[in-house]
Amino acid sequence: MDAVERENSDRQKRWVKEQKVGEGTYAVVYRGREFATGRKCAIKKIKVGQFKDGLDMSAIREVKYLRELKHRNVIELLDVFSSKTNLNLVLEFLDSDLEMIIKDRTLVFLPADIKSWMAMTYRGLEFCHRNFVLHRDLKPNNLLIAANGELKIADFGLARDFADPGFKMTCQVITRWYRPPELLFGSRYYSSAVDIWSVGCIFAELMLRTPYLAGESDMDQLKTIFRALGTPTEQDWPGHTKLPDYVPVGQFPKTPLRDLFTAASADALNLLSRCLVYEPRKRISSIEALNHPYFTAMPYPTHPSKLPKISKQPSRPLDEVDGNADPASTGPGVKAAPPKGRLKRKLTSPNDSDSKARSIARKLDFTKQVNSP
Template identity: 85%
Template sequence: MDAVERANVERQKRWVKDQKVGEGTYAVVYRGREASTGRKVAIKKIKVGQFKDGLDMSAVREVKYLRELKHQNVIELLDVFSSKTNLNLVLEFLDSDLEMIIKDRSLVFLPADIKSWMAMTFRGLEFCHRNFVLHRDLKPNNLLIASDGQLKIADFGLARDFADPGYKMTCQVITRWYRPPELLFGCRYYGTAVDIWSVGCIFAELMLRTPYLAGESDMDQLKTIFRALGTPTEQDWPGHTKLPDYITVGQFPKTPLRDLFTAASPDALNLLSKCLIYEPRRRISAKDALHHQYFFAQPHPSYPSKLPKCATQLATAQPLEEVDANVDMESTVAGGKGGPIKARPKRKLNSPYDDSKSRSIARRLDFTQPIPGS
C-alpha cells in the first residue's frame, strides 16, 4: 500500500461512524465519535462516485474553505478521509441551529441574547471576510449552535473567495429571503456586502421571531423588500437602475423601522438599518459592525452558555423511528444545480412529537439523543 493510502487508512481509523442520521441525494450524515476520546462528531459522507465530473463542486468548496478557516465561530472541519469512492468530512458536532431556536415558541429572547448571537455571527463573518471568503448562504439554519451555546457559521458549499474586482460572479446565490437586492437585480460584481444583508435579515428575524423579508418568488422578493424599506431612489442607490436584471416593481414609501420593531433599542435599529442599506458600498462591514455602539451599550451580550436552548436539545429520549423517516434534502439555491449538501438534513414534519407542540414548521433533526442501548 502507498504511503498516501496508508495515511488515509490511519485517518479513517481515528473516527467511528455510529448511526446514520440523515440521507440526501449527495450525502449521508452519520453521528460518530473519535475512537480514542469518544468525542462526538458528525461525519458527512459524500458519494463521489455518482458525479460524472468527479469531486463535486460544493464538496470541493466546503473542504477548501473549512480546511483554512479555524475560528471559534466557524464550524470546525476536524478531518477528511476517503473510503473507496466516498469523501468523508469529519465535522464538529453541533446540537441545533438558530432556526430551531427562533421557531421554538417556548423560548423567550432577551435583548442581551440577540446581541450575543449577533456578536458571534459578526465575529465569524468578519473572520471569513478577513480571509477573503464570501459565505453566500447565510441564514438561521446555517448558524449552528454548540452545546456550550457558541454559534458557528456552517455550510460553505456556496462559498467562494474574492480577490479581483472585475471578476464576474454568479448572482444565483443566497437563499431568497436573505438575498440582497443587488443580487436580485442580477449584479455580477459584488463583495462582502451581500453577506451583511443576510445578517441584517437574520438580526430582524431574531427580533420578530419570523422571517423578515419572506418573498414568494424572486420578483416578489424585491417587492417585499421595497414594501418594508421603501423603493430605493437614485439618490439612495446610485446606478441601480442600470443593473442587468433591473425591473420596477412599484413605488413604496419608506416606513421607519421603529414602526415594526417596537421593542428594539435605538442602537439596535441603527445597526440593523446599516446592514440593510441599499447601496452595497455604503452597507456596514463586519468589522465596523463589531465596533458599533450597539455592542457596547447596555445590556451586555449574554454569555453563550446562558443563551436560550431548544427544548429538543434538552430532551433525553426520542423514538428511534424519528431519525429513520422522511429525511429530506433542502435545496438552497434557486435554479442552482442540485444545491449544496447539508450537514444536517431537514426532516419533513410528521411525528406526533412535533404535533404535540403544535408546530407547523419543518424542523431539523435532533442529534443530541443518546443511541438507545449504546
Template identity: 60%
Template sequence: MASKAILGEEINKETESLYKKEKKLGEGTYAVVYLGHHIKTNRKVAIKKIKLGNMRSGLDMSAIREVKALRELRHPNVIELIDVFSHKTSLNLVLEFLDTDLEIVIKDKSLVFMPADIKSWMMMALRGLDHCHKCWLLHRDLKPNNFLIAANGQLKLADFGLAREFGDVKRAMTSQTVTRWYRAPELLLGATNYTGSIDIWAMGCIFAELSLRAPYLPGASDLEQLTTIFRARGTPSEDEWPGMMKLPMGYSFEKFPKPQFSDLFRGSSEEAVDLMNKMLTFNPTNRISAADALKHPYFANLPRPTAPEKLPRPLKSLAGGEEGEGGGDEVVSVDDDVVASKKRLFQDAFDDGLEAERQKMGEQAAKRMDFSISSPA
C-alpha cells in the same frame, strides 16, 4: 505520481478507520450528515458525507473549496474541520459536533429571548463572519440553520459549500447563491461582481428574524422576493442606489413608500434598529461591514451580551433526530500520530491539485477575455 497515489490511499484508509458513524442527523441535496465518534477518544463528531459527481458538474470543486476554506478558517465562531477522508464516491468531512442550531432556537416558542440574548448571538455571528471576510472569503449561504450552537453556547458559522474567495473585481460569480429569503437585492437583480456586503444583508435578515421570531423577508420566487423587500424597505431610487438600473435584470418595479422601520421592531432598542438598517442598506457600497458592525454602539451599550453558556437552549437537539444508516463495516483504529505524519507528506499533493484546477480555470477565463459573460462560479 504512483507513489503519491498509493500514499494517499493508505492515509485515506487509516483516517477513515479512526471514526465510526452512528446515525443520520440530516440529509440535503448533495450531502448527508451523520453523528459519529472518534474510536480512540470517544469524542462525538459530525461526519458530512458529500456525494461526489463528475468534475463537469462542479460538485467536486465545491467540495474541495469547502475543505480548503475550513482548513484556513480557524476561529472560535467557525466550525472546526477535524479530518477528511473519501469512501467510494463520497468525500467525508469530520467536523466538531454541535448539538443545535439557531433556526431551532428561533422556532422553539417555549424559549423566551431577552435583548441581551439576541446581542450575544449577533456578536458571535459577526465575529465569525468578520474572520471569513478578513480571510477574503464570502460565505454566500448565511441563514439561521447554518449557525450551529455548541453545548457551551458558542455560536459557530458552518456549511461552507458555497463559499468563494473574493477580491478580484473583474471575476464574475453566480448571482444564484444564498437562500432566497436572505439573498441581497443586487443578487436578485443579477449582479455577478459583489463583495462581503451580500453576507451582511443576510446577517441583517437574521438579526430581524431573531427580533421577530419569524422570517423577515419571505418570498416564494425571485420576483416576489424583490417585491417583498421593496414593500418592507421602500422601493429604492437611482439616487439612493447608484448603478441599480444597470444591473442585468433591469428595473421596473412598483414604487413602494419607505415605511417606518422601527414600527415593526418596537421591542428593539434604537441602536439595534440603527444597526439593522445599516445592514439592510440597498446600496452595497454603503452597507456596513462586519468589522464596523462589531464597533457599533449597539454592542457597547447596555445591556451587556448574555454569556454564551447562559443563553436559552431548546430541549430538542440535532442529535435527537431520526435514526439513520450505520457506519457500515467495523473498522480497526490506528494510531493518530501515524496518520498525522503521513498526512503532512500528502498535504502538498492536495494543494497542488487545487492550484492546478485554479490555473486551468484562469486560462479558460483568459481565453474568453469577457468577464461579463464568463461562466460564473
C-alpha cells in the same frame, strides 16, 4: 497499497459513523465519534459520484476554506477521508442551530441574548471577510450552536474568495429570503456586502421570531423587500437600474423600521438599518458592526453558556407563562409543547444589576418588550 491509500485508510478507521441525522441531495450527515477517544463528531458524506457539471466544486471549496479558517465562531474541520465515490468531512459536533432555537416557542429571548448571537455571528464573519472569504449562504440553520452556547458559522459549500474585485461571480447564491437585491437583479460583481445583508435579515428574524423578508419567488422576493424598505431610487442606489436582470417592480413607500420593531432600541434599529442599505458600498462592514454602539450599550450580551438552548426535557409553552394564548405559537412548523413541565430559564436578564426586581411574569417576546435602559 501506496502511501496515500494507506493514510486515507488510517483516517477512515479513526472515525466511526453511528446515526444518520440529516440528508440532502448531495450529502448525508451522520453523528459519529472518534474510535480511540469516543469524542463526538459529525461526518458529512458528500456523494461525489452524483455531481455533474462541476458541482463537486462545492465539496472542494468547503474543505479548502474550513482548512484555512480557524476561529471559535467558525465550525472546525477535524479530518477528511474518501470512501469509494464519497468524500467524508469530519466536523465538530454541534447540538442545534439558530433556526431551531428561533422556532422553539418554549424558549424566551431577551435583548441581551439576541445581542450575544449577533456578536458571535459578526465575529465569525469578520474573520472570514478578513481572510477574503465570502460565505454566500448565511441563514439561521447555517449558524450552529455548540453545547456551551457558542455560535459557529457552518456550511461553506457556496463560499469563495474575493481578493480580486474585478472577478465575475454567479448571482445564484444565498437562500432567497436572505439574498440581497443586487443578486436578485443579477449582479455578477459584488463584495462582502452580500453577507452583511443576510446578517441583517437574521437580526430581524431574531427580533420577530419569524423570517423578515420571505418571498415565494425571485420577483416576489424583490416586492417583499421593497414593501418593507421602500422602492429604491437612483439617489438611494445609483446604477441599480443598469444591472443585468433589472425589471421595475413597483413603487412602494419607505416604512420606518420602528413601526414593525416597536420595542427595539435605537442602537439596534440603527445597526439593522445599516445592514439593509440598498447601495452595497454603503452597507456596514463586519468590523464596523462589531464596533457599533449597539454592542457596548446596556444590556451587555449574554454569556454564551447562559443563552437559551434546545432542551431535551419538555418545558412550558410561553402562553402558559403569562396566561395568554399566542396564536403565533401554534403556526406552521411550530411544534406544540407539552402542557406540563418547567421553564428552565429564569425570566430575568443576567446582566441587569436589579435582576430580582425585574423578574418578569409575562411573555418576554422581544417584539413586546419595553426598551432596556
